Amino acid sequence: MRAAVLLVGDELLAGIVSDLNLAAVARVLARHGVPITEVATTGDDRKAIADAARRLAARSDLLVVTGGLGPTADDVTREALADAAGVSLGIDDAIRTSLEERLRRYRLDSPVAAVRQAGVPTGWDPVENREGSAPGLKGRLGSAEVWVLPGVPREARAMVDSLAAGLPGFGPGRSGERLVATAGLSEVRVATLLDDAGFRPPAGIRLGYLPAPGGVRLRLAAPTGAPDAELDRAAAEVRALLGVSALPGTSLPEGVVEVFRESGRTLATAESCTGGAIGKRITDVPGSSSVYLGGIIAYSNRAKVERLGIASGLLEERGAVSEEVALAMADGARARFGASVAVSVTGIAGPGGGSPDKPVGTIWIGIADERGTSARRSVMPGDRPLVRERTINKALEMAYRRVRELG
Amino acid sequence: MRAAVLLVGDELLAGIVSDLNLAAVARVLARHGVPITEVATTGDDRKAIADAARRLAARSDLLVVTGGLGPTADDVTREALADAAGVSLGIDDAIRTSLEERLRRYRLDSPVAAVRQAGVPTGWDPVENREGSAPGLKGRLGSAEVWVLPGVPREARAMVDSLAAGLPGFGPGRSGERLVATAGLSEVRVATLLDDAGFRPPAGIRLGYLPAPGGVRLRLAAPTGAPDAELDRAAAEVRALLGVSALPGTSLPEGVVEVFRESGRTLATAESCTGGAIGKRITDVPGSSSVYLGGIIAYSNRAKVERLGIASGLLEERGAVSEEVALAMADGARARFGASVAVSVTGIAGPGGGSPDKPVGTIWIGIADERGTSARRSVMPGDRPLVRERTINKALEMAYRRVRELG
Numbered sequence: 031m032r033a034a035v036l037l038v039g040d041e042l043l044a045g046i047v048s049d050l051n052l053a054a055v056a057r058v059l060a061r062h063g064v065p066i067t068e069v070a071t072t073g074d075d076r077k078a079i080a081d082a083a084r085r086l087a088a089r090s091d092l093l094v095v096t097g098g099l100g101p102t103a104d105d106v107t108r109e110a111l112a113d114a115a116g117v118s119l120g121i122d123d124a125i126r127t128s129l130e131e132r133l134r135r136y137r138l139d140s141p142v143a144a145v146r147q148a149g150v151p152t153g154w155d156p157v158e159n160r161e162g163s164a165p166g167l168k169g170r171l172g173s174a175e176v177w178v179l180p181g182v183p184r185e186a187r188a189m190v191d192s193l194a195a196g197l198p199g200f201g202p203g204r205s206g207e208r209l210v211a212t213a214g215l216s217e218v219r220v221a222t223l224l225d226d227a228g229f230r231p232p233a234g235i236r237l238g239y240l241p242a243p244g245g246v247r248l249r250l251a252a253p254t255g256a257p258d259a260e261l262d263r264a265a266a267e268v269r270a271l272l273g274v275s276a277l278p279g280t281s282l283p284e285g286v287v288e289v290f291r292e293s294g295r296t297l298a299t300a301e302s303c304t305g306g307a308i309g310k311r312i313t314d315v316p317g318s319s320s321v322y323l324g325g326i327i328a329y330s331n332r333a334k335v336e337r338l339g340i341a342s343g344l345l346e347e348r349g350a351v352s353e354e355v356a357l358a359m360a361d362g363a364r365a366r367f368g369a370s371v372a373v374s375v376t377g378i379a380g381p382g383g384g385s386p387d388k389p390v391g392t393i394w395i396g397i398a399d400e401r402g403t404s405a406r407r408s409v410m411p412g413d414r415p416l417v418r419e420r421t422i423n424k425a426l427e428m429a430y431r432r433v434r435e436l437g
Numbered sequence: 438m439r440a441a442v443l444l445v446g447d448e449l450l451a452g453i454v455s456d457l458n459l460a461a462v463a464r465v466l467a468r469h470g471v472p473i474t475e476v477a478t479t480g481d482d483r484k485a486i487a488d489a490a491r492r493l494a495a496r497s498d499l500l501v502v503t504g505g506l507g508p509t510a511d512d513v514t515r516e517a518l519a520d521a522a523g524v525s526l527g528i529d530d531a532i533r534t535s536l537e538e539r540l541r542r543y544r545l546d547s548p549v550a551a552v553r554q555a556g557v558p559t560g561w562d563p564v565e566n567r568e569g570s571a572p573g574l575k576g577r578l579g580s581a582e583v584w585v586l587p588g589v590p591r592e593a594r595a596m597v598d599s600l601a602a603g604l605p606g607f608g609p610g611r612s613g614e615r616l617v618a619t620a621g622l623s624e625v626r627v628a629t630l631l632d633d634a635g636f637r638p639p640a641g642i643r644l645g646y647l648p649a650p651g652g653v654r655l656r657l658a659a660p661t662g663a664p665d666a667e668l669d670r671a672a673a674e675v676r677a678l679l680g681v682s683a684l685p686g687t688s689l690p691e692g693v694v695e696v697f698r699e700s701g702r703t704l705a706t707a708e709s710c711t712g713g714a715i716g717k718r719i720t721d722v723p724g725s726s727s728v729y730l731g732g733i734i735a736y737s738n739r740a741k742v743e744r745l746g747i748a749s750g751l752l753e754e755r756g757a758v759s760e761e762v763a764l765a766m767a768d769g770a771r772a773r774f775g776a777s778v779a780v781s782v783t784g785i786a787g788p789g790g791g792s793p794d795k796p797v798g799t800i801w802i803g804i805a806d807e808r809g810t811s812a813r814r815s816v817m818p819g820d821r822p823l824v825r826e827r828t829i830n831k832a833l834e835m836a837y838r839r840v841r842e843l844g
Contacts, residue, residue, distance in 0.1 A: 305720025313712025
C-alpha cells in the first residue's frame with residue numbers, strides 16, 4: 031500500500047505559513063506501515079487541485095488531501111475534488127443543519143458558510159470533525175481511496191487518526207524506526223565517530239542524519255520492516271559509540287529533564303534575552319515539574335536588580351551582558367528557587383543593542399551548582415530568532431552536560 | 438516567470454520534521470514578483486528526485502530544490518540532478534580543498550565528506566554557502582534555471598536571498614500583499630462581519646483567510662500586481678470594519694507590544710503551566726524591551742509562595758489552579774516588577790494532574806492593572822501542546838484588550 035499527500039493552500043505557496051499536516055499524516059500512516067511516496071502542494075485553485083489529485087491518485091492506493099475546506103469563498107477543495115471525480119457537488123442536509131446549529135450556538139448567522147461546508151461530491155461520504163466545524167470527506171478517485179482533511183493541524187491530526195483506525199496496523203508505537211538525539215556534535219562529527227568505530231547499519235536498516243539547531247538526530251529506519259530487536263540493537267550500538275553525547279529521550283529538553291530526574295537534582299532558570307524560552311522548552315516536556323522549579327525572566331535591568339539581587343553597581347560597571355552578571359544571575363536563581371542547579375542567560379539577541387565590544391549575538395551563559403558557578407561567552411551568528419534559538423540550545427546542553435559530569 | 442519547488446528529505450516523508458524552506462523560498466521569490474505554481478516533496482531517493490526535478494523543470498522557468506546536500510551517504514541530491522541533466526558528477530577541486538580545510542578547523546578529518554560535498558554536475562556551478570558547509574548548485578534542466586539549496590533552513594534562506602538578487606525585483610518589502618492579524622474572532626465571525634458590512638475586495642485583489650491558534654489572519658493579495666495604494670485602501674477598510682479586533686502589526690504578540698507602547702504602559706508576567714512561553718512570545722518581538730519588564734516562572738508551589746508572595750494557606754485551601762491564586766499571582770507580579778499591567782496563568786496542561794473538579798485543560802488567567810485585578814476560567818480542549826498554545830494566546834489577547842479598554 032502506497033500513499034500520496036496533497037497539501038492545499040495559497041498561504042503555503044505564498045510562504046505565509048509552513049505546512050504541519052504532512053508530518054502529522056506521515057506519523058499516523060507510518061504507525062500503520064503505509065509509506066508516503068509522493069507529495070504535492072497547490073494553492074486554493076480549483077483546476078490545480080483537481081489536476082494534482084488526479085495525478086497523485088493514479089499512482090497511489092491512498093490519497094490524503096488537506097486544506098481548503100473552510101467556510102469562506104477562497105476554499106474550493108470540495109469543488110475541485112468533485113471535478114476530479116467527474117461528479118457534481120451535492121449538499122448534505124444533515125451536515126447543513128448541524129453546521130447552522132453550530133453557528134447559532136456561537137451567535138453567528140451565516141447560511142452561506144453552512145451551505146459551503148455541507149458540500150459533498152456525489153457518491154462520497156462526509157467525515158465528522160470533532161475538533162472544528164469543517165467536515166472531512168472520504169471517497170474514491172479511480173482505484174485510490176481519498177481522505178480529505180481540514181487544513182487546521184489539530185483538526186487534521188484528529189481526523190487522520192480516526193480514519194487510519196480502519197487500516198491494517200502495527201499497533202501503537204513507532205515500529206520500523208528508532209531516533210537517537212545528540213547534543214553538541216556536528217553532523218560530520220557524528221558520522222566520523224560512527225565511521226571510525228566501524229559502525230554499519232545492519233542489512234535492511236537505513237541510517238539517516240537529521241541536523242537541527244538542537245543537535246543532530248540519527249534515524250534508524252527499516253522501510254521493509256526489520257524486527258524490532260534488530261532496530262533496538264542498532265540504536266543501542268549507536269548510543270554506546272556516542273557516549274554522553276547521545277541523549278536520553280528524543281530531544282534535548284527531554285534529555286535535560288531525564289538526567290535531572292535520574293540524578294535527583296532540581297533546576298531553576300534566570301533568563302534575560304531568551305525571555306522565558308528556556309523555561310518554555312523545559313516545560314514542553316510532560317513531567318518536567320518533577321525537576322524544574324521555576325525561573326526569573328529578568329528582561330529589564332530593574333528586574334535583574336530586584337528579582338535576582340544583582341548589584342546595580344555591577345550592571346553599571348560591567349554591563350548587563352557580562353560574565354559577572356551571568357554568574358550573579360545563576361547564583362541568584364539557584365538561591366531564590368532553592369534549586370540544585372541554575373542556568374542563566376544574558377545577551378544581545380538583536381537587531382538593536384550591539385556595540386563594537388559586544389556585537390549582536392554576544393551571549394553569556396552561567397551555570398551554578400553545588401561545586402560553584404561558571405559562565406561561558408559565545409558569539410552566536412544569525413538574526414534575532416536564530417541567536418535566541420542557539421542560545422536556548424546551548425544553555426540546555428550546558429545544563430545536560432553539567433549534570434552528567436556531577437554524576 | 439513561474440517557479441516550482443522540490444523539497445527533498447526522508448525526514449519530511451517520515452514526518453520527523455516539517456519543512457520550513459518552502460516558506461523561506463516563497464517569501465524571497467514573492468518579493469521579486471515570481472509566483473510558485475508547483476511544489477513536490479520526495480525522499481532521499483536518487484530516482485524519485487531525478488524524476489520530480491525533470492517533471493517540474495519542464496513546467497516552470499525556475500526550479501528551486503532544497504535538501505540532500507549533506508556530507509553523509511543518505512544525501513543524494515547532487516547525483517540525482519546530474520542524472521536528471523544527463524551529465525556526470527564531477528568533483529570541484531577548489532571546493533574539495535576548502536571543505537577539507539573547514540573540516541580540519543573543526544578538528545575533523547573526513548575526506549569522504551569533503552569529496553561528497555564537492556560534487557558538481559558537469560556544466561553546473563557551485564554556489565557559496567555562507568552559513569554552513571554544503572555548497573549549493575546552480576544549473577539548467579532544459580529551459581529551466583535550477584537552484585539547489587541546503588536543507589538547513591537558515592542556510593537555504595541565506596542562499597536563496599543571494600541567488601534571487603539577480604532576479605528582476607519589486608525591491609524590498611512585501612509588494613503585492615497585505616496581512617491583517619485579528620484576535621478573538623473565529624474565521625466565520627470575521628467573514629460575517631465583512632460580508633454584513635458589504636465589504637468586497639476590489640477587482641484584482643484576492644481575500645484569503647488564514648486561521649491559526651493566535652487568531653485568523655486576513656491576506657489581501659494582488660497576484661497580478663495591483664497598485665500599492667489600492668492594497669493599502671483595502672487593508673485600511675478591513676481594519677476599520679473589524680475595529681479593536683484588528684491588531685496593529687502582523688501577529689498577536691506584535692499587537693500586544695504595540696498597544697502597550699502606544700499607551701505608555703509596561704507589562705510583567707507570572708506563569709505556571711505555560712512555563713515562560715508567554716514571556717518568550719512577547720520577547721520574540723524586536724523592541725519588546727520597551728514594554729516588557731520581566732516575569733516569574735512559578736512552576737512549583739514553593740516558587741509561587743516565595744517568588745510571588747502567594748499565601749501557602751491559600752494554595753492548600755483553594756489549590757494552585759484557582760481564581761484566588763491567579764489573582765494573587767497577577768498582583769504579585771505587578772508589584773514585584775513595578776509594571777502597569779501584569780498577566781498571570783495557572784492551569785493544568787496535562788497529560789497528568791487532572792481531577793473531576795479540575796480536568797486537564799482547566800486554566801485561570803488573571804490580569805492586574807491600575808483599576809484592579811480580575812481572573813477568568815477557561816477549559817481548553819486538546820493535548821498538552823494545544824492547551825498551552827491556547828492559553829498563551831488567550832492571555833496575550835486579554836492583555837491586548839485590557840490595554841485597549843484602559844485607553
